[in-house]
Amino acid sequence: MMEARYYEKTEEGAVCLLCPHHCRIKDAGRGICRSRKCHDGILYALSYGKPCALAVDPVEKKPLNRYMPGTYCLSLSCTGCNLSCRWCQNSDISQVAPEDVDSTSLSPEAVVEMCLYRGLPSIAYTYTEPFTWWEYMYDIAVLAHDKGLKNILVSAGYIEKEPLPRNSCGPPPPAKAPPMDACRRQRRNCPRRRKGRSPNGRTHDARPAQARKP
Ligand code: SF4
Ligand code: SF4
Secondary structure: OEEOOOEEEOOOEEEEOOOOOOOEEEOOOEOOOOOEEEEOOEEEEOOOOOOOEEEEEEHHHOOOOOOOOOOEEEEEEOOOOOOOOOOOOOHHHHOOOHHHOOOOOOOHHHHHHHHHHOOOOEEEEOOOOHHHHHHHHHHHHHHHHHOOOEEEEEEOOOOOOOOOOEOOOOOOOOOOOOEOOEEEEOHHHOHHHHOOEOOOOOEOOOOOHHHHOO
16 A cells, blocks of 8 residues: 555545545545545555556557557556446446455566566556556656656546646646656547547537437
8 A cells, every 4th residue: 555645634534636526535434436545544545556457458459549550558557437437348447446356466666677578668557547546657657757668648537737647638737747648538538529629629529420410
């Protein structure tokens, strides 16, 4: 367990400041994402160093269309998500607590070493919501950046401004945030798409297909 980096102590426990839910967590309680637990007024990131999914994927699967095409990335995930979409393809790991699934112990250094050993140019934080394991992602991303690897974030983007990664979509975050080289919001959750504008700037008709027929 690792102490969380964005929270404040309260009389009953702690309030998590990582995402807009701002969960007020009592002692021994957990936040909505199930990944953060309060103990004696300290908030812990429960899944730090415990990835539940590890794979080598084509970068196009992230899905990035024109970013380092033809290359492969080390895809990594811990349990947890701060949303609960009905269509979630990974609900068996996004909607459970860290102790509910098999996981392995892997330090950030070991993740970066593994990536270098296999000759992979990038690491993708994916499958669940990487922001619910922010501390682990941050430590890996900084090490990977220093070694010349690229960081790819696949996220629904439901996060507060301060921990928002550098170079991702959205308002400019502070330098403390982790470095990201590519960012892809999961399509249906992207607020800009819902408002009729896609992240690439093209207009997007949000009406159902039936309604768009002439
Ligand atoms: S990251 Fe988790 S614990 Fe923190 S505010 Fe969001 S849902 Fe709550
Ligand atoms: S945001 Fe992504 S990981 Fe989370 S519930 Fe929705 S589809 Fe699943």
